[in-house]
Amino acid sequence: MGYDCVVCIKQVPDTARITGEAMKEDGTVNRAALPAIFNPEDLNALEAALHVRDRHGGTVTAMTMGPLNACEVLRDCLFRGADRTIIINDRRAAASDTLATSYILSRAIRTLPRYDLVFCGRQAIDGDTAQVGPQLAEKLGIAQVTYFERFVELDGRTARVRRNVGNGWEVVEARLPLLLTVLGSANTPRPPSARRVMRYKRARTEPEVGKEVAEAMPKASEQKREEEWARRLEALKMNGLVMDQWDLDHVEADLQWCGWAGSPTKVHRVQSIVLTKEGYTEIPPTEEGVHQLIHELIVDRTLG
Amino acid sequence: MIEPNRKGEVWVFAEQEDQTLNEVSLELCGKARALADQLGVKMAAVLPGCNVRELSYRLIAHGADYVYYLHDPQLESYRTLPYARVLCRLISKHKPQIVIYGATAIGRDLAPRVASQMRAGLTADCTDLQIGDFDDTRSKTLHKNLLLQIRPAFGGNIIATIVNPDRWPQMATVREGVMAMKPGDPRRSGEIIEEKVEFDDFDLAVRLIERHREPRQVNLKGARTIVAGGGGVGSKENFRLIHELAGVIGGAVGASRAAVDSGYIGKEHQVGQTGTTVRPALYIACGISGAVQHRAGMEESAKIIAINTDREAPIFAVAHYGIVGDLNKVIPIMIKAIRARA
Numbered sequence: 001m002g003y004d005c006v007v008c009i010k011q012v013p014d015t016a017r018i019t020g021e022a023m024k025e026d027g028t029v030n031r032a033a034l035p036a037i038f039n040p041e042d043l044n045a046l047e048a049a050l051h052v053r054d055r056h057g058g059t060v061t062a063m064t065m066g067p068l069n070a071c072e073v074l075r076d077c078l079f080r081g082a083d084r085t086i087i088i089n090d091r092r093a094a095a096s097d098t099l100a101t102s103y104i105l106s107r108a109i110r111t112l113p114r115y116d117l118v119f120c121g122r123q124a125i126d127g128d129t130a131q132v133g134p135q136l137a138e139k140l141g142i143a144q145v146t147y148f149e150r151f152v153e154l155d156g157r158t159a160r161v162r163r164n165v166g167n168g169w170e171v172v173e174a175r176l177p178l179l180l181t182v183l184g185s186a187n188t189p190r191p192p193s194a195r196r197v198m199r200y201k202r203a204r205t206e207p208e209v210g211k212e213v214a215e216a217m218p219k220a221s222e223q224k225r226e227e228e229w230a231r232r233l234e235a236l237k238m239n240g241l242v243m244d245q246w247d248l249d250h251v252e253a254d255l256q257w258c259g260w261a262g263s264p265t266k267v268h269r270v271q272s273i274v275l276t277k278e279g280y281t282e283i284p285p286t287e288e289g290v291h292q293l294i295h296e297l298i299v300d301r302t303l304g
Numbered sequence: 305m306i307e308p309n310r311k312g313e314v315w316v317f318a319e320q321e322d323q324t325l326n327e328v329s330l331e332l333c334g335k336a337r338a339l340a341d342q343l344g345v346k347m348a349a350v351l352p353g354c355n356v357r358e359l360s361y362r363l364i365a366h367g368a369d370y371v372y373y374l375h376d377p378q379l380e381s382y383r384t385l386p387y388a389r390v391l392c393r394l395i396s397k398h399k400p401q402i403v404i405y406g407a408t409a410i411g412r413d414l415a416p417r418v419a420s421q422m423r424a425g426l427t428a429d430c431t432d433l434q435i436g437d438f439d440d441t442r443s444k445t446l447h448k449n450l451l452l453q454i455r456p457a458f459g460g461n462i463i464a465t466i467v468n469p470d471r472w473p474q475m476a477t478v479r480e481g482v483m484a485m486k487p488g489d490p491r492r493s494g495e496i497i498e499e500k501v502e503f504d505d506f507d508l509a510v511r512l513i514e515r516h517r518e519p520r521q522v523n524l525k526g527a528r529t530i531v532a533g534g535g536g537v538g539s540k541e542n543f544r545l546i547h548e549l550a551g552v553i554g555g556a557v558g559a560s561r562a563a564v565d566s567g568y569i570g571k572e573h574q575v576g577q578t579g580t581t582v583r584p585a586l587y588i589a590c591g592i593s594g595a596v597q598h599r600a601g602m603e604e605s606a607k608i609i610a611i612n613t614d615r616e617a618p619i620f621a622v623a624h625y626g627i628v629g630d631l632n633k634v635i636p637i638m639i640k641a642i643r644a645r646a
């Protein structure tokens with residue numbers, strides 16, 4: 001028994017930190033000045049999956065698609081309790097919109113020997129689109145339950161789920177496999193465990209090890225580096241610390257549905273908004289100024 | 305996916321719950337009507353439900369030439385799979401060029417599922433929809449009269465225009481209140497076309513066991529005055545100031561996403577691109593920087609007062625009255641001034 005769970009994670013820029021320092025002259029954001037974080041509701045998705053495994057047995061696999069930097073959030077998943085991580089990292093996946101992204105994730109999930117539950121955060125804070133979860137469910141050919149709050153019952157092949165639809169709630173019953181999109185209000189994510197941090201902080205994907213070797217031995221010959229790379233990988237493998245890195249070939253993705261070509265939506269143009277600073281009446285922050293303003297608003301019937 | 309079809313209709317997904325239309329659907333009918341007129345095509349609403357034929361007349365009054373009505377007990381309460389089946393079948397059959405959904409809990413569950421099944425594009429939370437051309441430099445093709453899906457983009461004061469050049473229908477979601485509701489014309493005529501869609505076992509695999517609705521408690525859209533607090537309020541306790549000021553002027557309480565994310569107040573109060581769009585007679589923005597996503601939801605207010613310590617804050621660019629100062633000092637003065645008048 002037990003449930004094999006997959007959690008889809010995204011690393012996002014911390015949109016809450018777009019403060020003065022992160023803004024450029026032209027009013028756009030200096031992305032480099034923004035920290036990259038674990039998308040908040042994906043932490044709730046991870047927690048929901050860990051909870052199922054801890055209670056009923058099974059496994060938790062955390063998966064992301066993105067640049068190698070996103071391995072940071074996968075390590076965080078290991079620290080918090082995930083059993084396995086997979087990053088889909090491929091240049092040809094760049095510029096994927098939500099549809100192409102969900103196609104690629106679906107290919108990766110289909111590569112797994114078995115899955116019962118797929119958890120996604122409801123939405124990612126850099127776009128708030130909430131589209132990848134439902135699109136991924138459709139690509140996998142399974143049912144979706146969005147706005148997950150908790151399992152009312154999880155019994156063999158059926159689940160009863162309570163979902164919060166904003167102006168109320170519902171309980172729905174569905175057969176597994178099932179995809180759930182998890183709300184921030186669903187649970188409180190557990191923190192990383194100190195023991196697991198000690199154990200997994202050295203976990204790496206193969207290309208990360210390659211990068212580290214190149215940085216550590218900038219002057220060494222190609223062959224020396226290869227040897228060092230193989231040596232380090234072997235050591236990691238013995239300790240179960242190699243994180244999976246897959247490309248589009250590994251997941252047998254049809255390139256016509258990936259990346260720029262596979263994305264039906266295209267950015268036509270991006271415009272910066274020029275804000276004109278004139279045009280408002282400045283009111284001094286004093287008793288007199290504010291009284292005068294209130295008087296004006298009452299006279300013109302905006303107030304009262 | 306359907307091929308681009310220049311004669312295709314402009315569609316609105318007509319959302320109803322408990323036999324009541326969601327207002328956003330009527331707002332979208334007004335916009336869809338305008339887009340259809342510009343393209344010289346018909347505008348239609350898709351209305352799935354059980355015994356809701358009557359609702360068609362309101363959709364027609366708000367601009368629909370046709371209402372595709374589906375009556376089926378399986379469609380009584382919204383469920384993803386049968387509703388998605390309906391939309392996909394009808395899209396494949398009638399080949400509309402545009403389909404717009406309200407960005408509600410239902411629309412945001414349904415639209416991506418349909419988009420994935422149709423392999424079509426979808427843009428969430430558009431703040432404007434227009435018709436225009438797209439010159440694709442990559443494939444050297446000029447696409448005429450596409451749906452321009454306009455929304456603030458992540459990354460500061462920028463607005464992105466998104467298009468779906470060839471994998472149609474062109475689909476978008478729009479939040480409630482973004483498109484101003486136009487008055488309906490009960491004399492308009494339109495046709496109700498009854499459709500039938502068969503469901504298979506998979507479509508009906510998710511069962512609704514229990515359902516509970518609460519009346520809406522926050523009515524931002526209908527408020528004549530709104531006092532909104534942002535990250536500058538600093539704490540949940542301090543948000544009391546915003547409630548107090550709203551209390552004395554008889555207004556509703558709004559908030560920026562920063563205030564909501566920090567837990568100062570509930571998500572129902574969020575104003576902006578991914579919250580509610582409001583057009584009150586008076587909007588008082590306290591400790592709100594005025595990011596483009598926030599402005600998208602309030603800049604059409606008749607009068608805007610901004611209170612902010614930072615003279616450079618973008619909120620001042622949309623304000624009619626600006627108070628450069630600490631909200632902790634200014635708001636109490638304001639409360640006193642209003643009390644003195646009353």
Ligand SMILES: Cc1cc2nc3c(=O)[nH]c(=O)nc-3n(C[C@H](O)[C@H](O)[C@H](O)COP(=O)(O)OP(=O)(O)OC[C@H]3O[C@@H](n4cnc5c(N)ncnc54)[C@H](O)[C@@H]3O)c2cc1C
Binds near residue numbers: 561
């Ligand atoms: C996809 C997406 C969707 C979004 N949707 C929305 C949305 O719907 N609505 C929304 O609001 N935002 C939205 N945002 C977030 C938006 O980009 C901003 O991050 C947010 O609006 C900032 O809120 P704020 O101005 O209250 O906070 P901050 O950026 O923290 O600004 C606080 C302001 O308060 C001022 N201040 C500080 N102390 C005081 C004081 N004592 N007195 C007076 N002023 C003070 C500061 O000068 C500053 O201007 C979205 C972002 C993304 C990426």
